Amino acid sequence: MDITFDQVSYVYQPGSPFEHRALQDISFSIQSGSFVAIIGHTGSGKSTLLQHLNGLVQPTEGRVNIGPYALVSGEKNKHLRELREKVGVVFQYPEHQLFEETVAKDIAFGPENFGVEQKEIEDRIQQAAKATKLSEDLLERSPFDLSGGQMRRVAISGVLAMNPEVLVLDEPTAGLDPSGQREIMDMFHELHKSKELTTILVTHSMEDALKYADHIVILNHGEVYREGTPLEIFKQREALENVQLDVPEVIDFLAKVEEKMNIRLPYEGQSIAELAKELARMVRGGRDHE
Amino acid sequence: MSSSMIIGQYVPGDSVVHRLDPRSKIAIIFFFVLIVFFANSVMSYGLLALFGIGAAASSKVPLRYIMKGLTPVWFLILFTFILHLFVTKEGDLLFNLWGFKVYEEGVVQGAAISLRFFLLILVTSLLTLTTTPIEITDAIEELLGPLKKVRFPVHELALMMSISLRFIPTLMQETEKISKAQASRGVDFRTGSFKDRIKAVVPLLVPLFVSAFKRAEELAMAMEARGYRGGEGRTKLRELKIGKLDYVMYGLFVVVVIGLFLTRN
Amino acid sequence: MLSYFLGNSELSRGGTRMEKSQIEFRNVSFRYHDDAPWVLKNVSFTIDADEWVAIIGHNGSGKSTIAKLMNGLLFPQEGEIYVSGQKVNPDTIWEIREQVGMVFQNPDNQFVGTTVRDDVAFGMENHGMSRELMVERISESLEAVGMEAYERQEPHRLSGGQKQRVAIASVLAVSPKYIILDEATAMLDPKGRKEIMQTIRDVQSKRNLALITITHDLQEVTQADRVIVMNQGKVWMQGSPREIFSRKEQLIEIGLDTPFVSKLADELLNAGLSLSREPLNHQELLEELWTLHSTK
Numbered sequence A: 001m002d003i004t005f006d007q008v009s010y011v012y013q014p015g016s017p018f019e020h021r022a023l024q025d026i027s028f029s030i031q032s033g034s035f036v037a038i039i040g041h042t043g044s045g046k047s048t049l050l051q052h053l054n055g056l057v058q059p060t061e062g063r064v065n066i067g068p069y070a071l072v073s074g075e076k077n078k079h080l081r082e083l084r085e086k087v088g089v090v091f092q093y094p095e096h097q098l099f100e101e102t103v104a105k106d107i108a109f110g111p112e113n114f115g116v117e118q119k120e121i122e123d124r125i126q127q128a129a130k131a132t133k134l135s136e137d138l139l140e141r142s143p144f145d146l147s148g149g150q151m152r153r154v155a156i157s158g159v160l161a162m163n164p165e166v167l168v169l170d171e172p173t174a175g176l177d178p179s180g181q182r183e184i185m186d187m188f189h190e191l192h193k194s195k196e197l198t199t200i201l202v203t204h205s206m207e208d209a210l211k212y213a214d215h216i217v218i219l220n221h222g223e224v225y226r227e228g229t230p231l232e233i234f235k236q237r238e239a240l241e242n243v244q245l246d247v248p249e250v251i252d253f254l255a256k257v258e259e260k261m262n263i264r265l266p267y268e269g270q271s272i273a274e275l276a277k278e279l280a281r282m283v284r285g286g287r288d289h290e
Numbered sequence B: 001m002s003s004s005m006i007i008g009q010y011v012p013g014d015s016v017v018h019r020l021d022p023r024s025k026i027a028i029i030f031f032f033v034l035i036v037f038f039a040n041s042v043m044s045y046g047l048l049a050l051f052g053i054g055a056a057a058s059s060k061v062p063l064r065y066i067m068k069g070l071t072p073v074w075f076l077i078l079f080t081f082i083l084h085l086f087v088t089k090e091g092d093l094l095f096n097l098w099g100f101k102v103y104e105e106g107v108v109q110g111a112a113i114s115l116r117f118f119l120l121i122l123v124t125s126l127l128t129l130t131t132t133p134i135e136i137t138d139a140i141e142e143l144l145g146p147l148k149k150v151r152f153p154v155h156e157l158a159l160m161m162s163i164s165l166r167f168i169p170t171l172m173q174e175t176e177k178i179s180k181a182q183a184s185r186g187v188d189f190r191t192g193s194f195k196d197r198i199k200a201v202v203p204l205l206v207p208l209f210v211s212a213f214k215r216a217e218e219l220a221m222a223m224e225a226r227g228y229r230g231g232e233g234r235t236k237l238r239e240l241k242i243g244k245l246d247y248v249m250y251g252l253f254v255v256v257v258i259g260l261f262l263t264r265n
Numbered sequence C: 001m002l003s004y005f006l007g008n009s010e011l012s013r014g015g016t017r018m019e020k021s022q023i024e025f026r027n028v029s030f031r032y033h034d035d036a037p038w039v040l041k042n043v044s045f046t047i048d049a050d051e052w053v054a055i056i057g058h059n060g061s062g063k064s065t066i067a068k069l070m071n072g073l074l075f076p077q078e079g080e081i082y083v084s085g086q087k088v089n090p091d092t093i094w095e096i097r098e099q100v101g102m103v104f105q106n107p108d109n110q111f112v113g114t115t116v117r118d119d120v121a122f123g124m125e126n127h128g129m130s131r132e133l134m135v136e137r138i139s140e141s142l143e144a145v146g147m148e149a150y151e152r153q154e155p156h157r158l159s160g161g162q163k164q165r166v167a168i169a170s171v172l173a174v175s176p177k178y179i180i181l182d183e184a185t186a187m188l189d190p191k192g193r194k195e196i197m198q199t200i201r202d203v204q205s206k207r208n209l210a211l212i213t214i215t216h217d218l219q220e221v222t223q224a225d226r227v228i229v230m231n232q233g234k235v236w237m238q239g240s241p242r243e244i245f246s247r248k249e250q251l252i253e254i255g256l257d258t259p260f261v262s263k264l265a266d267e268l269l270n271a272g273l274s275l276s277r278e279p280l281n282h283q284e285l286l287e288e289l290w291t292l293h294s295t296k
Helices: A046-052 A082-086 A103-113 A118-129 A148-160 A178-195 A206-212 A230-235 A237-242 A247-259 A274-287 B022-036 B043-057 B063-087 B103-129 B133-143 B146-149 B154-184 B194-225 B244-263 C003-013 C063-070 C091-099 C116-126 C129-142 C160-173 C192-208 C218-223 C241-245 C248-253 C260-270 C282-294
Strands: A003-012 A020-031 A035-039 A061-066 A068-072 A087-090 A166-170 A198-201 A215-220 A223-228 B093-097 B100-104 C022-030 C040-048 C052-056 C078-083 C100-103 C178-182 C209-212 C226-231 C234-239
Touching: A003 C178, A020 A223, A035 A046, A035 A206, A046 A198, A046 C241, A068 A082, A068 A247, A068 C248, A082 A087, A082 A274, A087 A148, A103 A118, A103 A148, A118 A148, A148 A178, A148 B154, A166 A178, A166 C040, A178 A198, A178 A206, A198 A206, A206 A223, A206 A230, A206 A247, A206 B100, A215 A230, A223 A230, A223 A237, A223 B093, A230 A237, A237 A247, A247 C003, A247 C260, A274 B022, A274 C260, A274 C282, B022 B043, B022 B133, B022 B244, B022 C248, B022 C282, B043 B103, B043 B244, B063 B103, B093 B103, B100 B103, B100 B154, B103 B133, B133 B146, B133 B154, B146 C260, B194 C100, C003 C022, C022 C063, C022 C178, C022 C209, C040 C063, C040 C078, C040 C209, C040 C234, C063 C078, C063 C178, C063 C209, C091 C100, C100 C160, C129 C192, C160 C178, C160 C192, C192 C209, C192 C218, C218 C241, C218 C260, C234 C241, C241 C248, C248 C260
Parallel strands: A035 A198, A035 A215, A087 A166, A166 A198, C052 C209, C052 C226, C100 C178, C178 C209
Antiparallel strands: A003 A020, A003 A061, A061 A068, A215 A223, B093 B100, C022 C040, C022 C078, C226 C234
16 A cells, blocks of 8 residues: 655644644655655654554644545544554554453454454464464463563564554564564564565664665654655765764764775675675775775 | 643642642631531621632632633532522512522522532632642641551552652553554444443553553562652651741631621621 | 762761672572572672673573662572672661662653652652752752753653653762662663763763663673673673673574674674774774774
């Protein structure tokens, strides 16, 4: 499903002393099947934007199209249920939404609400648990007896079991240890590729944005600040610094190398080993090589 | 956004009423509530109304906030009034409305009771409008202090109240967050039969309880790590002080009480 | 400044005990119940005054349990723990908790007061300090973490990083000798994380403190004086960050990661460059490269 934001603004509590404009004239589009990272500071409007994708809020001005569904300011959308079935959201710390007696029941909760048949649900539980590498013997346990990392996998399984076409991830690795973070992100990337899931990742991690996304949207004070491919975006070091965002460490380091030694080694997605080889060659080459 | 919620409707300000010691406010309100029931003449009611409305005016709290606080009780006041009109059958017959006879005494009593009601609500809501919840907590702890002698857990009660106040906004945010997460999993909190809606609350309440317990556990550990071991030997940062203003207020109130007993029938 | 510390020690410790400023674990083993597996098994180490020690390990390696044992929130089944020469047991915990301050992971669940100043006062109230001293220390410690402008703020109006800074101020106000940060940056965004690390560096350089950070964040680890690596309830390795990160393969085996610089240095080695030492940050690696580049 293609997604477009067309001049969307969102205002919290309009007309009250607490009025707050969270989004301001936002326009951009997300191609079906792409992996888009949305970056910005806390308070930049990321989470408000994310809630539009699921019809949890309605634009104050403008319009959002998500495949055949439209959220238009001032109009009531009658297909919210369908929209929510097609767009799965993994919220921050999703393990906080678990409530059922068993893991299997919790995973089944979404599909049941959307009226999926019981037999189909059984299949989906198995598939979702497999995708998130939850071992089968956990399915009949209480989710509250599991470790934090396992609980998160259960919650993610619950979203996957809805068989969404679009997956929205709000900092899905927050609070995990480094190996847990890598596993979860690799899993989402794998799902994105194998199921052609349109994936929208809200993140603070420039490293993840660089590693996984095909397209990046940077929000600042509720506006789209920059948009482009990761390599385009992270070339603009100063522009990022102006809004207090870092560039990924590898790009940062290569920029320092260029500054200090006048060795220019542009980043084009090389692995660390490849970079090391090039860098070693250039360093060894010494001055006469330049 | 839940951060907009004004706990206990406190309206910040620096008026005379705001600056009174919360203990004075609670004590005066307590006695006011008692003496309201002694009023029985126009003059005595007038005196109390003057005191109540005067206090409200000097608090400088905008009228609409005060009125907002009264909204839920307007109906009750009106209901009391009408009830008296129909039930009391004394005094001269004023008029006859399609068979319902309204007597003079009914109107008088109805008005009197409604006024009492109004004054009680007005004065008590002035307390929460001009006093932060934490000041009220401190005042209660101080006023209940003597009960410590009979082993009433005054300190614990006050701590419980202040921690609840601290966590109300946090839990509100959490409620909003979880209800959105469940809505995106297809829960509909707004439509459906009564039974369906009750069922829809379970996925909201269970996570809320789980998280509240987890918070409580972590908070208890954090408090212990910071040396908390009950009220004994503890000092306090926040201090309540009875000042000149409070004494002036006591004097004024005594005058009102004397006035009330002079103007009674 | 001197009176700041003296005032406190007179108040509670009476100066009768031998003063040996370190935390010592002697063959400590711990488990939650009798039939549960050991969370810590025969753990021994010491942490000196003024030292910054980072404790790392994957989830479940026992590192957070260590923190809770240090100030008597838990007690070991075997072995002993000494804080400044005093054994940690139920009789000494109140004195020990005054010396060992802790900052926890969740910014919300350790904020007790209804406002910033009330929260900073909480620990001091527990230790029975006078009101004048409290008022003085509140402004001192809020200034130390750069939160002096927020004294009257309510917690729900603060960011996670700001709440954690208040938590640090609350600990400082009691003027402890040791501060433990138990994954205190794990729930923060990068900006909050930077704020906290800056705050910690400031505080440690200005005050006479030992710092114990329990963390996953590799950036935090590289700044410590010493690292204790935990694995499956045992001390797997102790050493300087440089020594630890030179064991890249073994670290990965026990589920830990190494910083980017360290990975790149390894690959440079593979590509035939010889570096004189394991670099810990960009600056150090750049200098190595520069030397190689210009001596050619």
